[in-house]
Amino acid sequence: MHIRLIIAAFVGLSSPAAAQLYFGQATALDGDSLQMTGATFALAGIDALEARQTCLRGDKVWNCGEYASAALKALVDGKRVKCTQRGTDALGQVIATCTVDGRDLGQEMVRMGLAVALEGTDPDYGEWEDLARLNSAGIWSTEFQAPAEFRESDPLAAQEMRAMLAERERQLKAMEAVRNAPRTVYYSGCRQAQAAGATPLHRGEPGYRIEMDGDGDGVACERYPSRR
Known part of the structure; x- marks a missing residue:
């Protein structure tokens, strides 16, 4: 789950001087994050639909969040993933651009209309969002809440956010204690x-x-x- 509205200010504050590369098989956690090599990676430049999120297509409810998670899973399952680190966020997640067989995963999710492009970020997928909108791909053929708006209105998302921040603070204190021991x-x-x-x-x-x-x-x- 991405919590971009809150953590966006932290992205890049801890950007590595030289971009670090990661390789391996990855597991999709949702529509914009992966687990690989023992770390959690958040796809840079995008914000995907939350797994619990639904969209309204005509008079029918579409489980668009589950679809987004399944789409990223299909892109990475059994494949060798390459991620280039761009920074870290407040939760210790690696912000990265990730590719499979030369295909940019963030770009693919935006192109399919299963994620929105984040403004003022690198990479900038704005043109791909415009194309998805023009083609009525994915969410652009539905009525939907922007993922950030959904998280703000979802009590469970706020609860998860507090729990993750508390866990990250515990981890940082434990690391500090080890350093100072x-x-x-x-x-x-x-x-x-x-x-x-x-x-x-x-x-x-x-x-x-x-x-x-x-x-x-x-x-x-x-x-x-x-x-x-």
């Missing part, structure tokens, strides 16, 4: 500590052990003789 250092004795240039060792410092503090004053190996 004191490193475990172990010296078998004062000779090894001196060889490492760590003596004297004070209580609370990495590598200090009470067994190395002969006089128990909180400073270990302070009088260890120099090696000759």
Whole structure:
């Protein structure tokens, strides 16, 4: 599920200096996101119909969101996918342009009328949206809500959004805790500590052990003789 209205400001803030490439078989999560190589990829430049979204074609309800998800699934199933990273979003998803057999997946979804082009983004699929509209492809032959409008009006989408942001915040805090955790250092004795240039060792410092503090004053190996 894309949450572009809220996260659009974050896209590109963490853009890599050199575009990173990903290859592999992918699983479609919905109409504009993929799971591959353990990461989630959001197709750059488009916003596809949400899986729960419906469209009205004449007097009949069409499950257009499910159709969009199935269309992206058909494009990638069993195929080798190549994704070029363009940035990341607030949820840690990789914003990317992805291709299969040289076909741009974002472009294909817009061309079929199953996604709308996002303004002011790179790539710009505006011309493909105009063509889809002209051909009455997909949603352009129906009455529908723009995906962003649907998410704003859908309570479940807002709930999912809060849950995903909370999970991302938890992940970031866990990574920060790992980065800030004191490193475990172990010296078998004062000779090894001196060889490492760590003596004297004070209580609370990495590598200090009470067994190395002969006089128990909180400073270990302070009088260890120099090696000759």
